[in-house]
Amino acid sequence: MEIKVVRNILSANEQIAAKNRKLWDEHGVLAVNLMSSPGAGKTSLILQTIRRLRSIMRVAVIEGDIASTLDADKINKEGVRVVQVNTGGSCHLDANMLSLAIDSLPLADIDLLIIENVGNLICPAQFDLGEHKRAMIISCPEGDDKPYKYPLMFTTANVVLVNKIDLLEVLDFNIVALEVAVKGINPQAPIFPLSCKSGEGIEAWVLWLLAERENCKEFYDSL
Amino acid sequence: MAITQSMLDLALEQARKAQAKQVTQINLVIGEMSGVVCDSVEFYFNILSQDTIAHRASLSFQQIPIQLRCRRCGTVFSPSEPPWACPSCRQWDAEVVTGRELYIDSIEVE
Numbered sequence: 001m002e003i004k005v006v007r008n009i010l011s012a013n014e015q016i017a018a019k020n021r022k023l024w025d026e027h028g029v030l031a032v033n034l035m036s037s038p039g040a041g042k043t044s045l046i047l048q049t050i051r052r053l054r055s056i057m058r059v060a061v062i063e064g065d066i067a068s069t070l071d072a073d074k075i076n077k078e079g080v081r082v083v084q085v086n087t088g089g090s091c092h093l094d095a096n097m098l099s100l101a102i103d104s105l106p107l108a109d110i111d112l113l114i115i116e117n118v119g120n121l122i123c124p125a126q127f128d129l130g131e132h133k134r135a136m137i138i139s140c141p142e143g144d145d146k147p148y149k150y151p152l153m154f155t156t157a158n159v160v161l162v163n164k165i166d167l168l169e170v171l172d173f174n175i176v177a178l179e180v181a182v183k184g185i186n187p188q189a190p191i192f193p194l195s196c197k198s199g200e201g202i203e204a205w206v207l208w209l210l211a212e213r214e215n216c217k218e219f220y221d222s223l
Numbered sequence: 224m225a226i227t228q229s230m231l232d233l234a235l236e237q238a239r240k241a242q243a244k245q246v247t248q249i250n251l252v253i254g255e256m257s258g259v260v261c262d263s264v265e266f267y268f269n270i271l272s273q274d275t276i277a278h279r280a281s282l283s284f285q286q287i288p289i290q291l292r293c294r295r296c297g298t299v300f301s302p303s304e305p306p307w308a309c310p311s312c313r314q315w316d317a318e319v320v321t322g323r324e325l326y327i328d329s330i331e332v333e
Binding site for chain 2: 001002003007010122123125127151152183184185
């Protein structure tokens with residue numbers, strides 16, 4: 001006997017993601033899912049962001065790693081609330097892991113929640129966590145052809161950050177080629193070249209976050 | 224593996240609703256851009272389905288290629304070598320039409 005199903009394999013994850021998003025909306029929290037390959041600069045970006053925003057916004061972080069608390073420790077040293085999620089082998093965060101992590105956060109005291117996903121350009125793009133915005137980092141040493149190789153990640157990103165521009169002189173990375181590649185499949189996403197090492201370009205990213213937080217606040221106030 | 228587990232859970236849920244004794248086949252639709260590798264799904268499925276009513280199920284995969292629609296001229300095309308320019312107007316400004324599918328179309332049960 002054949003039973004017609006026609007259901008997304010990840011529908012269970014999407015239901016939990018919707019619950020996460022509802023909780024964040026109810027508390028006026030802007031949740032940003034930060035993704036990239038390993039070593040592209042997620043933690044460095046979070047540290048730079050915290051240092052610029054902490055006097056005007058209450059920031060918290062959820063750290064996703066397969067193992068260790070190395071990244072969470074760095075964020076802890078900045079005096080920012082951080083929850084470490086060790087996925088125990090899973091190469092991405094999923095909505096269920098987030099819902100457990102959210103339980104230990106005082107959402108009423110948070111304006112911006114940055115979720116550092118596991119370093120991976122494939123699986124994190126498939127799993128909705130309930131976030132409001134997806135930010136992805138591509139670093140210059142990785143090459144400017146990545147949008148063609150990882151189209152799902154680049155089409156689902158709301159903003160693309162190009163990190164390590166301080167190394168451009170010694171790399172073959174063509175930033176115009178990267179921008180053309182991204183805009184071809186994702187014309188909406190702004191692209192911010194920056195360097196977490198030198199600090200160049202970080203302001204544009206921070207201003208974008210502030211604008212998104214303002215939109216989120218307007219929505220929250222309307223509830 | 225997480226995706227295979229989700230797929231198995233969904234198939235078992237549907238089988239339970241129908242009070243089936245065995246799942247004999249799961250018909251999947253997998254887009255080229257979904258990031259899912261069919262061989263890996265088979266591999267994990269054989270492990271995860273043991274001790275379930277789906278342990279003898281075979282998997283069938285309908286693979287959907289990536290198709291893009293040019294936003295400038297409306298041509299639907301399959302991307303070949305990068306950059307993925309439209310074969311009609313040579314512009315690179317496209318949206319994804321197919322390729323992101325990841326669903327169970329149907330299951331066969333006894």
